[in-house]
Amino acid sequence: MMTQETIAAIATAVGEGGIAVIRVSGPDAVAESAKLFKSASNIVEAPSHTVHYGHIVDPANGEKIEEILLTIMRGPRSFTAEDVVELSTHGGVVAVKRVLELLLRQGTVRIAEPGEFTKRAFLNGRIDLAQAEAVIDLIRSKSDRAFSVAMKQAEGTLSRRVKALRHNLVELLAHIEVNIDYPEHDVAEMTNNYIRERSQEACDEIDRLLKTASEGKILREGIMTAIVGRPNVGKSSLLNALVQENKAIVTDIPGTTRDVIEEYVTLGGIPLRLLDTAGIRETTDVVERIGVERSRTALEEADLILFVVNASESLHEDDYKLMEELQGRPVIVLLNKTDLPVAVDEGEMASRFASGSIVRLSVLREQGLDQLEKVIRGMFFGGEIDSGDLTYVSNVRHIALLHQAKQSLVDAMEATDAGIPIDLVQIDVRTAWEQLGEMIGDSVSESLIDQIFSQFCLGK
Structure with a gap:
């Protein structure tokens, strides 16, 4: 999903500081910034991941507004996978506000919604939903260990385990599908045993993740x-x-x-x-x-x-x-x-x-x-806190989905034991696969995505 809109927002906390950063993302990020930025270098043709010194100038009257450093990161090698420009101004409310207002006055750049930069990173395939949610956990971390847990999730440790779980369930679904399509080659007892075995393995892995839930939430x-x-x-x-x-x-x-x-x-x-x-x-x-x-x-x-x-x-x-x-x-x-x-x-x-x-x-x-x-x-x-190699599940939404996926797999095993037709058992396994997909955003509604990213701060 490559949007045609260019967005901007202040990425640093409002108040006095050494520097303030305005982030711009979208197809016109470089061109719109170039209209205001006067420098010895031509940023329109500048390569990605370069920093340029210059001034922000009001095109209406030629007045120098601010002395800045401008960083260019061209997509897809950026956080949002779009062209991104970051304007580093002097810290302070007035300086950063004047530059942002000038950017928005151009007409083709709009103010970003809360969490929209991270949302674009997710929609553009740069990160999955679990990694995106870890970003807000990084910002809100109250301790070094909480930060370490969030960083591991942002790097994809939880996502990789969930993806491995879903891969195993896909293999199970494929096995069931073959037996539905070619019943004459199916040995019912072997298939039932295979369903029980693979479903139990998935339940055991979910239990290992849920075991960390209470500590992760803390x-x-x-x-x-x-x-x-x-x-x-x-x-x-x-x-x-x-x-x-x-x-x-x-x-x-x-x-x-x-x-x-x-x-x-x-x-x-x-x-x-x-x-x-x-x-x-x-x-x-x-x-x-x-x-x-x-x-x-x-x-x-x-x-x-x-x-x-x-x-x-x-x-x-x-x-x-x-x-x-x-x-x-x-x-x-x-x-x-x-x-x-x-x-x-x-x-x-x-x-x-x-x-x-x-x-x-x-x-x-x-x-x-x-x-x-x-x-x-x-x-x-239990006496020790281990945030080294342990993947903590700390998000309430993730915990609920893991419980739901486990229950769906338990339902599949109970249906198998009860002799329920295999095509109905398949529904429970597929439900578990979809519930795990909701954790990483592979199967999730647009309204839920909007709700999750609305919790983010404006410049993230």
Whole structure:
């Protein structure tokens, strides 16, 4: 799909910086840029992948607008597989805006839609849909490991495994088709065994991919982690220690935190979406009561709960109430202020929660944070995080399609065992093949494509 429209957008974040980049893609990218670009070189005839120094000049009055570097990448050797020009201007809102407005004023260049550059790369066969979706994961990565996982997907590691799966199913479909066309040469029992064997092999491979799904989703989105406890036990101090910045106000006055404060932090390569909640207690203060209700909502939605207890004081009635509420939830108990004499009965805490989930902590002295990281890693990653050679499945859409494809293959095996005609069994196998194709974009609706790329930023 080679479009006849030329598009442009700012590819860098808006704001002050060293440089800003405007990306132009389409059949007229070079010609339209040449109308504004004055340089010693003729960029219309310039070879691909060359950089040129010059100025952007307003053709209406000859005024020099900006001093830039212009990069030419001719299709198909570009990200979109079309002719692409990138204009590197001085960083800043005014400079880049003036150049973009001048480009759009020519009439044949329009502003790009969100994700349209990546969409063109997909439609032009430069990348498949799974690789395209990995681009947005690269942009939104919250940790080095999440970035590594997204990079592997962008390079096609997941796509290659899905394509291998589909290839095996095509061979199975071809075998079934031959037996449908030439039933006189078919040995039913051998064919049924072959269908079961190849379908089970495909299910096993899907299971291997799904095994990484929960960890991949965590690396992609982070663990929603609620910090809870009664007032003045050190919740906000813990948030500040993890973020390494004074994000939350810390005082000796109970009820200082009135709302849920949200921050992203990476702890030992594990992305945490931290929610510092208002101290949960009975209160007559109207504003604090609203904060407590929001804290309870965050508690319900959390993947992980850090229950902070002041270890230097005996357990309070509010502590006991919280412990009742937290039963059966993924909880790590943090006995804070252990730099002071400990008054909490750790044996009692261990009787209510798993002993491995109790961490002695002194936020003031930053002691125990390494142990907290170790416990989180054990709860969610079995003790280790492997992003080296492992292909993580992190996209919710991919996970759903893998489950659907596996169910279709299970249906095919059950139909075979039930003696259902082979042409009906073929329908289930073909459905699985098509569902896997949706992952990489081989069989996907236009509306879904539009929905996926609408999530991208404007210049990507």
